[in-house]
Amino acid sequence: MKNLEQLEPTFYDYADGGTVKVVETEKSGEAELTIQLKYKAISFVIKSGNGFSYLKTKNTPDGIVFEENPDQGWILHIFECKKTVTEKAWKKAKLQFDGGLLHADMLRGLLDVPAFSEVKVYTVYRESKLFTQSPSPGLYRQPVGVKMTKPPYSDWKENQLTIVNGLRVSHKKIKLDQEGRGIMELG
Secondary structure: OOOHHHOOHHHEEEEEEEEEEEEEOOOOOOEEEEEEEEEEEEEEOOOOOOOOOOOOOOOOOOEEEEEEEOOOEEEEEEEEEEEEEOHHHHHHHHHHHHHHHHHHHHHHHHHOOOOOOEEEEEEEEEEEOOOOOOOOHHHHOOOOOOOOOOOOOHHHHOOEEEEHHHEEEEEEEEEOOOOOEEEEEEO
């Protein structure tokens, strides 16, 4: 890896084992996820205004982690925090995963990191209201001959998502405690 010294020190956290954190302070997210590391990793904080301003998308995730796994190569982890996952919040989270991948690819190029062997996305949340406040299933009935469409949040239940450029990625949900804190392990 090269050029890490070219980045603002407040923009990243490098750790060889130990822990890094993903912290969201906005009211809609308010979360602190402690990530326990088995291998070397770099955690990036990309917020509105400190990302790559020449990208069309202004959607950025709450955290990006590059993990250097000696057996698998570089793995990209993208984290988005939501206090409550609603249909609108889930739609926004998927756009933030897209922006996260684009920002990560640009950082990867700057740091001369090889292509990611795997991309994983995580929704970090306190509560989900996607299926508890869903409209009546009868509202999704289509006239005869019209193709049935899934609700836009049906992929919440899946372990994989399709993000920017049709890339299929692993998706994991991380439920936080009532104070918005959680712990997970990578590696």
